Amino acid sequence: MSNGHNAVIAQSGGPTAVINQSLVGCIEALRNSGRIGAIYGARHGVRGMTTDEFIDLTEVPQARLERIARTPSAALGSTRDKPDAEYCGRIFEALIRKDIRYFFYIGGNDSADTSRIINETAQRGGYDLRCYHLPKTIDNDLEENDHTPGYGSAARWVAMAFMSDNLDNRALPGVKIDVVMGRNAGFLTAASALGRRHDDDGPHLIYLPERVFDPEDFVDEVDEVNRRLGRCLIAVSEGIKDRAGNAVTAMMADRRERDAHGNIALSGTGALGDFLAERLRQDLGKNGKKLRVRADTFGYIQRSSYEVSPVDVEEARAVGHFGAMQALAGAPSGSIVIRRQSTDPYRVSYDLVPLERVAAKTRTMSAEFMEPDRPGVTEAFIRYATPLVGELPKSERL
Amino acid sequence: MSNGHNAVIAQSGGPTAVINQSLVGCIEALRNSGRIGAIYGARHGVRGMTTDEFIDLTEVPQARLERIARTPSAALGSTRDKPDAEYCGRIFEALIRKDIRYFFYIGGNDSADTSRIINETAQRGGYDLRCYHLPKTIDNDLEENDHTPGYGSAARWVAMAFMSDNLDNRALPGVKIDVVMGRNAGFLTAASALGRRHDDDGPHLIYLPERVFDPEDFVDEVDEVNRRLGRCLIAVSEGIKDRAGNAVTAMMADRRERDAHGNIALSGTGALGDFLAERLRQDLGKNGKKLRVRADTFGYIQRSSYEVSPVDVEEARAVGHFGAMQALAGAPSGSIVIRRQSTDPYRVSYDLVPLERVAAKTRTMSAEFMEPDRPGVTEAFIRYATPLVGELPKSERL
Numbered sequence: 194m195s196n197g198h199n200a201v202i203a204q205s206g207g208p209t210a211v212i213n214q215s216l217v218g219c220i221e222a223l224r225n226s227g228r229i230g231a232i233y234g235a236r237h238g239v240r241g242m243t244t245d246e247f248i249d250l251t252e253v254p255q256a257r258l259e260r261i262a263r264t265p266s267a268a269l270g271s272t273r274d275k276p277d278a279e280y281c282g283r284i285f286e287a288l289i290r291k292d293i294r295y296f297f298y299i300g301g302n303d304s305a306d307t308s309r310i311i312n313e314t315a316q317r318g319g320y321d322l323r324c325y326h327l328p329k330t331i332d333n334d335l336e337e338n339d340h341t342p343g344y345g346s347a348a349r350w351v352a353m354a355f356m357s358d359n360l361d362n363r364a365l366p367g368v369k370i371d372v373v374m375g376r377n378a379g380f381l382t383a384a385s386a387l388g389r390r391h392d393d394d395g396p397h398l399i400y401l402p403e404r405v406f407d408p409e410d411f412v413d414e415v416d417e418v419n420r421r422l423g424r425c426l427i428a429v430s431e432g433i434k435d436r437a438g439n440a441v442t443a444m445m446a447d448r449r450e451r452d453a454h455g456n457i458a459l460s461g462t463g464a465l466g467d468f469l470a471e472r473l474r475q476d477l478g479k480n481g482k483k484l485r486v487r488a489d490t491f492g493y494i495q496r497s498s499y500e501v502s503p504v505d506v507e508e509a510r511a512v513g514h515f516g517a518m519q520a521l522a523g524a525p526s527g528s529i530v531i532r533r534q535s536t537d538p539y540r541v542s543y544d545l546v547p548l549e550r551v552a553a554k555t556r557t558m559s560a561e562f563m564e565p566d567r568p569g570v571t572e573a574f575i576r577y578a579t580p581l582v583g584e585l586p587k588s589e590r591l
Numbered sequence: 592m593s594n595g596h597n598a599v600i601a602q603s604g605g606p607t608a609v610i611n612q613s614l615v616g617c618i619e620a621l622r623n624s625g626r627i628g629a630i631y632g633a634r635h636g637v638r639g640m641t642t643d644e645f646i647d648l649t650e651v652p653q654a655r656l657e658r659i660a661r662t663p664s665a666a667l668g669s670t671r672d673k674p675d676a677e678y679c680g681r682i683f684e685a686l687i688r689k690d691i692r693y694f695f696y697i698g699g700n701d702s703a704d705t706s707r708i709i710n711e712t713a714q715r716g717g718y719d720l721r722c723y724h725l726p727k728t729i730d731n732d733l734e735e736n737d738h739t740p741g742y743g744s745a746a747r748w749v750a751m752a753f754m755s756d757n758l759d760n761r762a763l764p765g766v767k768i769d770v771v772m773g774r775n776a777g778f779l780t781a782a783s784a785l786g787r788r789h790d791d792d793g794p795h796l797i798y799l800p801e802r803v804f805d806p807e808d809f810v811d812e813v814d815e816v817n818r819r820l821g822r823c824l825i826a827v828s829e830g831i832k833d834r835a836g837n838a839v840t841a842m843m844a845d846r847r848e849r850d851a852h853g854n855i856a857l858s859g860t861g862a863l864g865d866f867l868a869e870r871l872r873q874d875l876g877k878n879g880k881k882l883r884v885r886a887d888t889f890g891y892i893q894r895s896s897y898e899v900s901p902v903d904v905e906e907a908r909a910v911g912h913f914g915a916m917q918a919l920a921g922a923p924s925g926s927i928v929i930r931r932q933s934t935d936p937y938r939v940s941y942d943l944v945p946l947e948r949v950a951a952k953t954r955t956m957s958a959e960f961m962e963p964d965r966p967g968v969t970e971a972f973i974r975y976a977t978p979l980v981g982e983l984p985k986s987e988r989l
Contacts, residue, residue, distance in 0.1 A: 208762045234989060237762075248989060260987035266758035268989045273763070357895040360664035364606045364635075365671070369859075369891075461767075461885025462868070463861010470860070487859025492887030493767075497755040499984045500898070586897045589658035591632060591646060591666045 198294035199231040200520070202250070205238040205300030205307065206273065207331065208266035209343030210350075210501045211509035215299050215327050216269065217262040218513025220250050223295075226521050233291065238272035238300070239307060243283040247291070262510065266497040267299075275454050276307060281314045288322065295323050295520045299513075301330035301341075303454045305528050306552035312526045325516045326528040326548060329509070331496045334378035336554045337546050339533035342512050343496070345505030345581035347374075348384035350498045352582055354491060356388035359395040359426055360588065366424035367485030368415060368473055371396070372466045374495050376432045376440075378557045379403050380578075381495070383570045385428035387578055388585050395426025398568045402432035403558045406441055411469070412476045414568060419477070419484075431465060431490075441465060454553075463490045502583040508541065515543040528552075539580035596692035597629040598918070600648070602665035603636040603698030603705065605729065607741030608748075608899045609907035613697050613725050614667065615660040616911025618648050621693075624919050631689060636670035636698070637705060641681040645689070660908065664895040665697075673852050674705060679712045686720065693721050693918045697911075699728035699739075701852045703926050704950035710924045723914045724926040724946060727907070729894045732776035734952045735944050737931035740910050741894070743903030743979035745772075746782035748896045750980055752889060754786035757793040757824055758986065764822035765883030766813060766871055769794070770864045772893050774830045774838075776955045777801050778976075779893070781968045783826035785976055786983050793824025796966045800830035801956045804839055809867070810874045812966060817875070817882075829863060829888075839863060852951075861888045900981040906939065913941040926950075937978035 202219055204212055216234075223229045232250045235241035248269075253261075261268050276284060288296070298308045308326040315322035328335050331347035351373055362369050373382040379401030386399060397418045400406055418425040433441050442465045466488030478484045508531060516529045528551040534540040562574035600617055602610055614632075621627045630648045633639035646667075651659075659666050674682060686694070696706045706724040713720035726733050729745035749771055760767050771780040777799030784797060795816045798804055816823040831839050840863045864886030876882045906929060914927045926949040932938040960972035 204762075208759050250989075253989075257987060260985065261989060263984075264758065264986040264988075265755055267762040268987070271762040353897055354892050357663055357892055357897060360662065361606050361891050361895040364602075364665040364669040461887065462865050463886070463888050464865060467860050467862060467865075487891070488861070489859065489890030489892065490861050490888065491892070492769075492889075493759050493885070494752050494755055494887065494889070497759040499751055499755060586661075587658065588662040589655060589666070590662075591648075591651075591659060 197228065197230050199233065199292050200229050200295035200297065201233040201235055201242065201247070201293045202269070202297040203235040203238045203241065203299070204267035204269045204271050205298060205304040206271060206329070208271055208497050209329055209331055210265040210346035210496070210498050211342055211505050212266070212299055212329050213264055213268045214262045214506055214509035215329060215342060215513035217258045218510040219297050219327065219517045220253070220258060222514045222517030224251065228521060229295070233293065234269045237270035238274065239276055239284060240272040240274050241270070242287045243280060245287060265499060273303070273454065275303065276310055281311065284311060285314065285318065285320065289320070294321055297325050297327060297516055299327040299329050301332065302335055302551060302553055302555060305548055309548040309552040312548060323520055324526040324548065325519060326551065327512050327516045328529060328531070331381055332375050332378050333380035334556045335551055336556045337528070337530045337550050339531050339541065340581055341531070342505060342509035344380060345502035345583070346498065346500065347381055347495050348387065348578060349502045349582040350495050350500050351381055351384045351491070352387035352585060353500065355385040355396055355426070355428065356585065356588065362395060362424050362426045367487065368419055368425045368427070370427045370429055370466050370469050370488040372429050372431050372488065372490040374491065375402060375430045377402055377555050379430050380558060382428050382430040383558065383562065383574055384578055384582065386570050386575065387582055390588070393422055396428040397422070397425050399428045399570055400430060400433050400568050401558060401563060402430045402434055403563060404568070405436050406433040407436070408472060412473065415473055416477055429465070429469065461492065463488065466490045502581060504581055504583055511543060519545050536576060536580060595626065595628050597631065597690050598627050598693035598695065599631045599633055599640065599645070599691045600667070600695040601633040601636045601639065601697070602667045602669050603696060603702035604669060604671065604727070606664035606669055606895050607727055607729055608663040608744035608894070608896050609740055609903050610664070610697055610727050611662055611666045612660045612904055612907035613727060613740060613911035615656045616908040617695050617725065617915045618651070618656060620912045620915030622649060626919060631691065632667045635668035636672065637674055637682060638670040638672050639668070640685045641678060643685060663897060671701070671852065673701065674708055679709065682709060683712065683716065683718065687718070692719055693723070695723050695725055695914055697725040697727050699730065700733055700949060700951055700953060703946055706926070707946040707950040710946060721918055722924040722946065723917060724949065725910050725914045726927060726929070729779055730773055730776050731778035732953045732955065733949055734954045735926070735928045735948050737929050737939065738979055739929070740903060740907035742778060743900035743981070744896065744898065745779055745893050746785065746976060747900045747980035748893050748898050749779055749782045749889070750785035750983060751898065753783040753794055753824070753826065754983065754986065760793060760822050760824045765885065766817055766823045766825070768825045768827055768864050768867050768886040770827050770829050770886065770888040772889065773800060773828045775800055775953050777828050778956060780826050780828040781956065781960065781972055782976055782980065784968050784973065785980055788986070791820055794826040795820065795823050797826045797968055798828060798831050798966050799956060799961060800828045800832055801961060802966065803834050804831040805834070806870060810871065813871055814875055827863070827867065859890065861886065864888045900979060902979055902981055909941060917943050934974060934978060
């Protein structure tokens with residue numbers, strides 16, 4: 194592949210707090226090389242490539258790039274579009290017109306799949322294009338990765354939210370449910386445990402999508418904690434599923450929206466939390482004593498907060514940089530992955546794997562991270578996740 | 592009143608991020624004076640005084656106090672109990688038994704009312720007791736105060752959450768509703784506007800409890816913004832009311848809980864956001880094009896976050912200190928209030944007013960803070976609130 198060709202970068206899927214770090218890391222490394230022509234950004238992911246919405250990033254001043262890097266949510270805009278043949282046709286019209294030979298796509302497993310589709314279309318058409326998928330997802334559910342950029346900051350937000358809510362629940366005791374994002378993987382919900390310091394700190398129960406959710410067991414487990422401690426703080430993944438594998442949220446709603454990748458919308462509603470709270474009120478409030486039950490659904494703020502993990506910031510930047518270096522080194526198309534070299538001291542390395550190893554696949558919590566007998570996470574999970582979220586604030590009790 | 596008597600401090604109502612600053616400010620000033628005997632903390636507000644749950648705060652080391660001050664949510668625990676005659680009787684048994692002559696109660700307008708009741712009971716019974724109410728509420732709804740400790744930090748959280756969600760909504764456009772705490776006063780919901788920097792930044796519509804909420808107007812207003820910008824970010828107070836003055840949330844729920852002060856529980860449910868989102872889907876989705884509508888309810892994290900405003904931290908501490916100094920100076924029972932001396936440069940002073948001027952009264956947003964013709968806030972509100980939240984993070988656009 195000759196040098197001096199042009200590159201395009203785009204962002205896709207749910208935004209994260211550090212997705213612009215990867216964008217900026219990629220831009221920096223490409224232009225510092227002096228071997229790339231123009232660097233374009235496509236607006237709203239691949240969609241902007243079909244509507245000719247590009248912005249030229251080649252000359253954006255470094256100070257402005259630094260401010261972009263520190264701004265949460267996708268600065269180029271995002272999309273959940275999945276290209277079909279006609280859509281791909283329009284993408285290639287733009288690529289050819291702009292002489293683009295490098296495509297960087299920052300996103301999750303659906304975005305890796307889009308990268309794979311575009312890569313295969315280019316190969317079939319004999320168009321010399323290298324596609325690099327840069328990982329990003331608060332769900333932490335990409336195969337081949339120890340963890341993904343975006344997870345550490347979202348996990349930090351969730352851990353701190355539970356630290357706060359545990360203190361709130363201690364001050365005004367009752368039963369409190371907090372619903373956390375995560376369709377199939379429980380990593381973000383599990384992060385609710387990272388701020389626990391005392392034996393009686395919440396969350397006291399953690400319901401993950403990897404385990405069957407049984408409403409009867411749920412009521413019994415909450416009852417047991419509430420009798421023992423006089424309060425109960427509960428972390429629930431929005432993706433919890435019944436014995437048949439159906440999402441509890443999806444069952445409740447008459448008509449849930451699906452995106453182009455076939456995913457049912459779970460976020461942006463308080464229905465699951467309200468449903469579970471009402472169930473507890475009915476089943477536990479029977480014995481005369483009124484039970485104070487509240488439910489909060491953390492919602493989109495989890496993924497685009499200004500509260501970031503320093504490790505996550507650094508790795509998101511490094512992923513963008515590493516992706517650019519792969520292109521400059523003439524590596525084949527692929528997905529950048531993060532591998533952990535050691536936990537103590539914490540150290541990672543970066544690698545490139547074929548797109549199909551990540552595309553449209555979902556990694557979930559391994560058995561060693563989940564308590565076998567009750568809804569909770571293990572010490573192994575705490576050891577795994579602690580370095581990812583950075584130092585948490587310290588509290589004091591009276 | 593002779594010196595060397597004992598004091599009790601308690602915390603009440605919804606916790607805040609800085610309520611322990613007031614606790615620590617009060618303890619410090621009392622013990623530094625050398626003129627107070629024991630300093631007790633009552634667990635869970637006045638309730639701990641009826642159940643003999645006190646802890647001795649007299650000798651808590653300063654370093655530990657500093658850690659307590661920086662910990663969100665009421666370190667002594669809280670309550671929503673309202674004392675009746677029998678309850679008051681038990682409180683006075685404890686006060687007499689422990690020779691307590693100073694009572695400091697950190698809370699909102701209900702707590703000021705409890706302070707008033709206890710003060711009047713003491714006067715009737717000829718028991719020499721001074722009662723000082725120290726203001727605290729994220730709602731910012733206390734009479735006589737320019738603003739209240741706890742508001743600045745909660746407002747900062749809300750402003751930053753809307754900055755984040757505005758960026759998220761730009762990246763993946765649609766209609767997004769965020770429900771903010773606040774029963775009768777819209778100050779916290781209004782804080783959603785404090786992070787806006789560009790003309791098209793959200794929130795684009797702000798619905799306050801001081802104004803009648805008309806669902807038809809709501810649909811029209813969202814439609815207008817969505818057509819103009821291709822997206823719409825909306826701030827809604829949980830306390831919005833219909834033409835008859837009924838809370839929209841309360842109407843929807845079959846049976847809402849009431850606390851001892853007669854307040855209906857509005858928080859801890861996503862029902863209002865979901866109701867409004869469904870209404871928009873139905874009324875705006877009719878013309879064929881599917882409308883992406885999401886609703887989040889910020890919930891309890893607003894009030895107990897680790898994200899604090901430096902000004903709020905300082906003033907919450909000062910309020911505790913000022914309350915203690917009033918007691919030491921032999922001032923009559925009363926409520927500490929914050930008065931603004933100037934906005935530029937920002938400067939406040941503290942004062943003591945009779946309890947009945949604050950007790951069980953609610954201050955709401957003045958007309959000058961609300962746009963007359965549309966759901967929004969004025970520049971006067973922005974000028975008022977900006978110094979209270981501290982410096983907000985900066986963002987950059989591409």
